[in-house]
Amino acid sequence: MIRFENVSVQFDARRALEDIDLTLSQKRIGIIGANGSGKSTFVRLLNGLQTATSGRVLIDDLDPVKDGRKVRRHVGFVFQNPDNQIVYPVVEEDLAFGLKALKLPKDEINRRIDEILARYDLSDFKTHPSHLLSGGQKQLLAISGVLVMEPRYIVLDEPTTLLDLRNRNRVEHAIADLDQTVITVSHDLDLIAGYDRVLVFENGRIVIDDIPANAISKYREMMA
Amino acid sequence: MIAGLYRDGNSVLHRAQAGAKILAMVALGTGVFLIPDWPVVSLVLVSVIVLYRISGFGWATMTAQIKPMFWLLAIFFAVQLWLNDWQAGLLVITRIAAIVMFASLVTLTTKTSDMLASLERAMRPLKPLGVNPEKVSLAISMVLRFIPVIATVASEIRDAQRARGLDRSILAMIVPLIIRTLKMADDVADAIEARSFD
Numbered sequence: 334m335i336r337f338e339n340v341s342v343q344f345d346a347r348r349a350l351e352d353i354d355l356t357l358s359q360k361r362i363g364i365i366g367a368n369g370s371g372k373s374t375f376v377r378l379l380n381g382l383q384t385a386t387s388g389r390v391l392i393d394d395l396d397p398v399k400d401g402r403k404v405r406r407h408v409g410f411v412f413q414n415p416d417n418q419i420v421y422p423v424v425e426e427d428l429a430f431g432l433k434a435l436k437l438p439k440d441e442i443n444r445r446i447d448e449i450l451a452r453y454d455l456s457d458f459k460t461h462p463s464h465l466l467s468g469g470q471k472q473l474l475a476i477s478g479v480l481v482m483e484p485r486y487i488v489l490d491e492p493t494t495l496l497d498l499r500n501r502n503r504v505e506h507a508i509a510d511l512d513q514t515v516i517t518v519s520h521d522l523d524l525i526a527g528y529d530r531v532l533v534f535e536n537g538r539i540v541i542d543d544i545p546a547n548a549i550s551k552y553r554e555m556m557a
Numbered sequence: 558m559i560a561g562l563y564r565d566g567n568s569v570l571h572r573a574q575a576g577a578k579i580l581a582m583v584a585l586g587t588g589v590f591l592i593p594d595w596p597v598v599s600l601v602l603v604s605v606i607v608l609y610r611i612s613g614f615g616w617a618t619m620t621a622q623i624k625p626m627f628w629l630l631a632i633f634f635a636v637q638l639w640l641n642d643w644q645a646g647l648l649v650i651t652r653i654a655a656i657v658m659f660a661s662l663v664t665l666t667t668k669t670s671d672m673l674a675s676l677e678r679a680m681r682p683l684k685p686l687g688v689n690p691e692k693v694s695l696a697i698s699m700v701l702r703f704i705p706v707i708a709t710v711a712s713e714i715r716d717a718q719r720a721r722g723l724d725r726s727i728l729a730m731i732v733p734l735i736i737r738t739l740k741m742a743d744d745v746a747d748a749i750e751a752r753s754f755d
Contacts, residue, residue: 377747382747382751402753405752412744412747412751414744417741418744418748418752419702420698420702420748420749420752421670422698422702423669426668426698431752431754460565463702478752482753
């Protein structure tokens with residue numbers, strides 16, 4: 334369970350988040366809002382990439398600031414641009430990166446890599462240079478790099494923004510099949526239409542917190 | 558690209574320790590400069606060619622490694638022919654060809670991760686001096702990874718500036734490239750942190 338207790342974030346003169354107080358316990362949570370509304374700041378608090386100016390965040394009772402290493406082990410983060418997330422030049426090497434940081438045995442690393450590549454139909458690309466993958470394959474590799482770590486929560490920050498329709502659909506199916514709790518920031522309203530809960534951000538505040546049908550409809554009115 | 562050279566296989570060279578191959582490369586690179594006779598160096602070059610065949614690579618792969626060097630080798634040969642004689646020219650180009658071919662063969666048969674793991678092991682004795690082998694290895698892998706990414710960014714910027722009629726302006730190319738690279742560096746640092754690397 335994720336808990337935000339009166340969390341505010343201040344960037345110099347600008348207040349990015351203001352007094353956020355809520356509990357997230359659903360399996361699929363969508364986050365929408367205009368650019369600069371505080372969505373990305375909100376999710377970056379979940380694994381300590383951002384620290385709160387006041388208040389605190391708890392992930393299964395762990396504080397991402399004090400227990401950063403433990404929290405990052407349980408909260409996987411997929412960024413908008415997979416090119417910035419893939420750090421090794423070859424597919425299997427990139428997948429092994431996080432696992433080596435966890436100091437897992439070599440056999441276990443290989444088992445997890447083979448399993449995840451098979452899951453996303455990327456087995457033929459195991460020794461492939463990562464920069465030669467298509468946009469969709471890169472995003473699936475980025476998701477795979479997070480999933481091999483076996484996190485409990487997965488945060489996706491605009492995962493379909495840079496993709497064409499076919500690859501967007503592939504990523505949507507991949508997300509739908511995940512067992513973990515998923516928190517998705519997106520401008521792609523169809524992507525979150527089937528979620529359990531949607532939060533709408535405006536000027537650093539949550540202005541709508543509802544089921545997707547209601548939240549999306551109100552958001553469309555707001556943006557009209 | 559450097560990152561894309563490794564080819565899967567199960568030959569003796571594929572199975573050999575990355576560290577041993579790097580040491581052999583250093584030994585060959587030094588050795589051919591100690592040999593003063595072109596026929597002996599040619600024999601070394603023939604041995605490297607035999608190693609390509611043993612490792613399962615055909616003539617096309619072999620020539621692809623040396624083709625980009627062709628004009629450089631031709632110039633070296635011509636200069637030696639002018640300053641000395643044809644034997645000296647042959648000695649210089651067979652030396653360079655042997656080193657380049659062997660270095661390429663090592664890259665073709667060794668995964669980047671294995672090479673970096675060897676490098677990490679070799680650097681471990683430097684830990685007391687404050688050197689962090691894991692960080693050095695990550696830095697090298699990221700250089701290999703981001704060469705093609707930055708080349709793509711540069712190509713996008715060049716196209717955008719060309720569309721605006723600024724294709725002759727170096728500033729219009731360099732400034733956005735630096736800004737985008739710095740922004741990318743921030744994002745990559747976040748991604749590395751998010752993936753549990755401290």
